[in-house]
Amino acid sequence: MNNINSAFLETKANNRLNALRLLFANESLSRTEIASFLGISTAAVTSIVNEFLESGLIIQCEESVDSPNKKAGRKQSPLKINYNWKYIVCFDIHPASVNIAITNLHGKLIVEEPFTFSSNWNKKEFCSELAKECIKILWNHSIHLNQILGAGVSVIGPVNHLEGIALHPYRVFEGPVPFKELLENELPFPITVESNVCAFLQSELLYRTNIENAQNILMLKWGPGVGSATAINGHIYKGYNYQSSEIGHNHFAKGKGAKCICGRNGCLETLISEAAIIDHIKELMHSENGKDILEFSKTVGEPCSANLESYLNHPNQELREYVSKCSFDLAEVTNNAILILAPDKLVLFGDIFEHDSIVSLFTEQLVEINSTLPEQFCVKSTFRKKKKYIGSTAIAVENFLLS
Ligand SMILES: [Zn+2]
Structure with a gap:
């Protein structure tokens, strides 16, 4: 009974x-x-x-x-x-910037502020100051603590999501950071932590703006690095030591290759990351065949993340071939992942995939490599403008409402 x-x-x-x-x-x-x-x-x-x-x-x-x-x-x-039933606090932690946002349950932005931090702070001081800033923002916008469902932290590198520990937040801190424990000591609501790519994938699984009813998803992020994550049967998949699929860290260089931030050598990311592409353009513009690019730089400025789009669309033949080669390398490695994981959809996001010309190029190359892929297999994420908080909103909704 x-x-x-x-x-x-x-x-x-x-x-x-x-x-x-x-x-x-x-x-x-x-x-x-x-x-x-x-x-x-x-x-x-x-x-x-x-x-x-x-x-x-x-x-x-x-x-x-x-x-x-x-x-x-x-x-x-x-x-x-009722998406305004409660609000979510979103912490987005990257080496270059840390962002605090408050959203409703649908990821609609209420307020967003960058968090300025000192590289001298230890992990505890960082979390303590982050929490203080969060409370200040809530106070300034008259949001009461009982209106907060919880907070999501999205951070670079692999994450033990069960205990809320960032295992290796490259270039943010050395070694593991127990964000959940440290922030819950400072804030009166629950905290959940996830890697930025997995958190972003959770937002696609939750709101389903572009993946219809697909349950097995491979998500590919290109720019600044190359990241990926997988969902199986509607749930994010992680394997040993909380690793998700790592397309960007496949060994791809000929020979040993350059040192990667992951600690290995010769990863695909070292060849096609935003930084690698920018370095290559700089090299090319000072070569015999790159005089038109050098001339172009006088109008748009030295190549950098902010103006990369202009360079990616530049007609210089050598540059076109180089970009095409980067995209083809990624398509080749992605196709291997597709054959192993057999996803229903491939979702593309990241700064470089924001350019429609690159999405078209990549998709055509992928189909050229694997003509058996179904139509509408590759879709572009619709959350570009929300990238600094939508993942954190989604993991908080998933953990505090739907689990
Ligand atoms: Zn690597």
Whole structure:
């Protein structure tokens, strides 16, 4: 009897979480639609959603719409998530910059401020100052602590997400940083931590703006480095020592190759990262064949992250061939990953993939290498403008509402 009860409660709990997931992935749904998706009765859906309607997490749309599943004339009011039910604090930690943002549950930005930090601070001091700045921002914008669901930290490098430890935040700190523990000592709400690429993948899994119902996703980030992450059956996959798929750290150089930030040598990232491309353009513009690029630099400035787009579109033949070669190398390594992981979708994001010309070039090369790929296999992430916080919002929603 107890077993039957616990199985019933577990099923109900799963249905509750799945109903919420459906509503996060769809703008609004009727009770009948939720029932049909979950394979349960409309009465069971009503029982589930009533709890959320009472708490205010779900709201009923004002306008009722015709339901395609109902007989003509019957109307029903769809349900949707009340995205302003609580707010999320987002910490984005990179070697070059640290960003604090407050968003609603849909990643809509409420406020965003860069955090200035000293390289002399130790890990504890860094987290303590970050927490103080966060409290100041909340205070200045009259956001009460009880309006905060929790905070998401997205950080470079592999992360033990279960304990909230950044294992190797390259160029931020040496060795592991227990962000969850350090920040929870300073802030009165829960903290969850994830690698920046995995957190970004979580935002695609949660809001599903471009991946339809795909459950197995390979996400590829190009720029500034080359990162990747994988979702299997709708969940982020990690293997030994919390590693996710690392397309950029495949050995690709001929011979030993240059030292990579990951500690290995000859990784693909050392050849095609934003920094490597910028260095190559600088070299080329001072060569015999690069005089037009040198001339061009007098108008747009020395090659750097901010003006890289202009250089990537420059017609110099040698530069075009070089960019094409970088893209082809990445397509080749990505195709190997596709053959091993067999994802339903490949999601592209990152500064270099923001240029449509590069996305087209890469996609064409990938299809040239592997003509069996289905149509619409490669999609571009729609979250470019939210890249500094959408991942943190998503991991906080996933951990504090949907798990
Ligand atoms: Zn590497």
